[in-house]
Amino acid sequence: MNSTVVDSLRHEANAKLDPQRKSALGQFMTPYKVAEFMASLFTRRDAAVLLDAGAGIGSLTLAASEVLNIHRAEAWELDPVMIAYLESNLDGLGVPYEIHEKDFVLDSVDRIQFMTGTRFTHAILNPPYKKIGAQSAHRFACRQVGLETVNLYTAFLALAILQMRQQGEIVIIIPRSFCNGPYYKPFRELMLVECAIDAIHIFASRNKAFKDDDVLQENVILKLTRGGTQGKVKLSTSRDASFADFQQRELEFDRVVNAGDREKFICIPLDDEPRDQDELFTHSLRELGVEVCTGPVVDFRLKQWWSQSPAAGTVPCIYPHHYTADGFQWPKEHKKPNALFRSPEVDKWLMREGIYVLVRRFSAKEERRRVVANLITPDDTRSEWVAFENHWNVLHVGKRGMQPEIARGLTCFLNSTPLDDYFRVFSGHTQVNATDLRNMKFPSIEKLTHMGRAWDRRLSQDAIDDLVRST
Numbered sequence: 360m361n362s363t364v365v366d367s368l369r370h371e372a373n374a375k376l377d378p379q380r381k382s383a384l385g386q387f388m389t390p391y392k393v394a395e396f397m398a399s400l401f402t403r404r405d406a407a408v409l410l411d412a413g414a415g416i417g418s419l420t421l422a423a424s425e426v427l428n429i430h431r432a433e434a435w436e437l438d439p440v441m442i443a444y445l446e447s448n449l450d451g452l453g454v455p456y457e458i459h460e461k462d463f464v465l466d467s468v469d470r471i472q473f474m475t476g477t478r479f480t481h482a483i484l485n486p487p488y489k490k491i492g493a494q495s496a497h498r499f500a501c502r503q504v505g506l507e508t509v510n511l512y513t514a515f516l517a518l519a520i521l522q523m524r525q526q527g528e529i530v531i532i533i534p535r536s537f538c539n540g541p542y543y544k545p546f547r548e549l550m551l552v553e554c555a556i557d558a559i560h561i562f563a564s565r566n567k568a569f570k571d572d573d574v575l576q577e578n579v580i581l582k583l584t585r586g587g588t589q590g591k592v593k594l595s596t597s598r599d600a601s602f603a604d605f606q607q608r609e610l611e612f613d614r615v616v617n618a619g620d621r622e623k624f625i626c627i628p629l630d631d632e633p634r635d636q637d638e639l640f641t642h643s644l645r646e647l648g649v650e651v652c653t654g655p656v657v658d659f660r661l662k663q664w665w666s667q668s669p670a671a672g673t674v675p676c677i678y679p680h681h682y683t684a685d686g687f688q689w690p691k692e693h694k695k696p697n698a699l700f701r702s703p704e705v706d707k708w709l710m711r712e713g714i715y716v717l718v719r720r721f722s723a724k725e726e727r728r729r730v731v732a733n734l735i736t737p738d739d740t741r742s743e744w745v746a747f748e749n750h751w752n753v754l755h756v757g758k759r760g761m762q763p764e765i766a767r768g769l770t771c772f773l774n775s776t777p778l779d780d781y782f783r784v785f786s787g788h789t790q791v792n793a794t795d796l797r798n799m800k801f802p803s804i805e806k807l808t809h810m811g812r813a814w815d816r817r818l819s820q821d822a823i824d825d826l827v828r829s830t
């Protein structure tokens with residue numbers, strides 16, 4: 360079947376899907392060009408026993424059949440609309456196949472636990488993307504095979520890995536968020552213990568690979584080999600699903616997963632960083648004597664203590680919206696409070712006045728930089744105690760502020776383009792967690808002090824970048 364035919368079937372099936380079910384089942388189908396690229400990553404091509412879980416209309420198996428000699432294919436799918444197409448597409452292949460009209464997660468847990476079912480030589484997957492609730496059947500089922508994970512796509516991949524034969528090859532397209540989120544750490548550990556990473560492809564521009572369905576995540580394609588020997592990793596990029604600007608290079612594995620990294624972040628360096636910039640990334644916050652926590656004040660839990668205006672008996676409550684292009688504006692007209700009344704419930708979350716660096720935890724997708732840092736000093740708030748709201752990461756020293764030059768240097772560095780580029784190597788999403796900051800490297804105290812002395816709140820982006828690069 361050619362790609363135009365498969366894509367028109369995909370559109371036809373897509374139009375029949377129930378929109379509510381579509382979101383519940385994470386039904387975003389792979390364009391055939393992407394499916395073909397995925398299939399091309401298989402290296403062993405003979406006697407394939409193929410797994411396609413969350414198979415949709417079967418585009419991935421069809422693409423795999425172009426390069427593999429398939430002995431048997433098994434597909435899991437829940438949606439009857441998809442299954443009708445899947446059946447007719449697999450029929451056309453003329454190879455033995457089986458469609459399991461079952462929940463892949465629940466069924467796989469049984470098969471792994473009781474050591475039944477097929478063990479596969481190849482898997483090709485575009486699994487559903489959906490959060491797994493803490494109390495859901497999927498979460499409990501996964502725990503039975505020692506798997507702790509928060510999204511269906513990582514559950515699908517982990518369960519596929521556990522049903523592969525040794526040297527079995529997996530190609531999968533998934534969002535990049537598993538690469539660094541703290542909640543995905545157990546999954547990353549499982550994947551890295553069980554598999555070698557042979558290749559990573561990244562769609563370097565948002566919303567291009569799945570433009571039909573308006574999926575916003577940054578997607579990656581991984582090629583893994585269960586029990587494979589870890590060698591260099593092929594890293595390829597393309598702007599979109601046309602692969603017109605396809606580029607590929609090989610990286611030492613240590614550039615992808617740093618040997619000393621306990622979090623097992625998976626880094627995707629898009630450029631060969633010039634050597635001189637390495638000197639900017641030499642010290643962890645810990646080595647600099649700086650700590651980081653999430654802003655301790657969860658405002659809705661303290662609603663009865665909210666105050667619109669600062670008044671006697673209140674403390675300033677600082678939110679990201681207090682920082683604008685024009686600088687720090689507090690107090691400010693807003694639906695959120697500017698201050699909190701002191702009380703034992705409030706006091707336990709306060710921090711003593713001082714010089715802190717506040718890094719926003721969330722940025723908007725369209726913002727140029729992912730990491731945005733602000734400086735706060737006692738002059739800004741004029742209060743013995745301050746409440747930092749939960750949308751911040753707060754950089755502190757022993758729950759107190761820090762030396763002015765270091766705080767200013769950190770603010771300057773965190774707002775620089777070299778830092779933002781560095782951050783994007785291991786993070787695909789717009790969130791910046793305290794764990795991310797703990798795992799990042801910063802310049803030495805001397806360099807930060809130098810930056811801190813020259814930095815000014817009004818510096819332009821270019822001036823900040825020049826200062827950082829020339830330090």
Ligand SMILES: C[S@@+](CC[C@H](N)C(=O)[O-])C[C@H]1O[C@@H](n2cnc3c(N)ncnc32)[C@H](O)[C@@H]1O
Binds near residue numbers: 389414461463
């Ligand atoms: C992201 S779509 C991908 C479809 C197809 N693999 C492709 O690439 O076009 C995920 C598919 O998984 C199916 N699905 C969702 N949850 C499932 C589950 N628990 N078990 C089996 N299939 C599931 C959905 O109906 C949907 O067809």
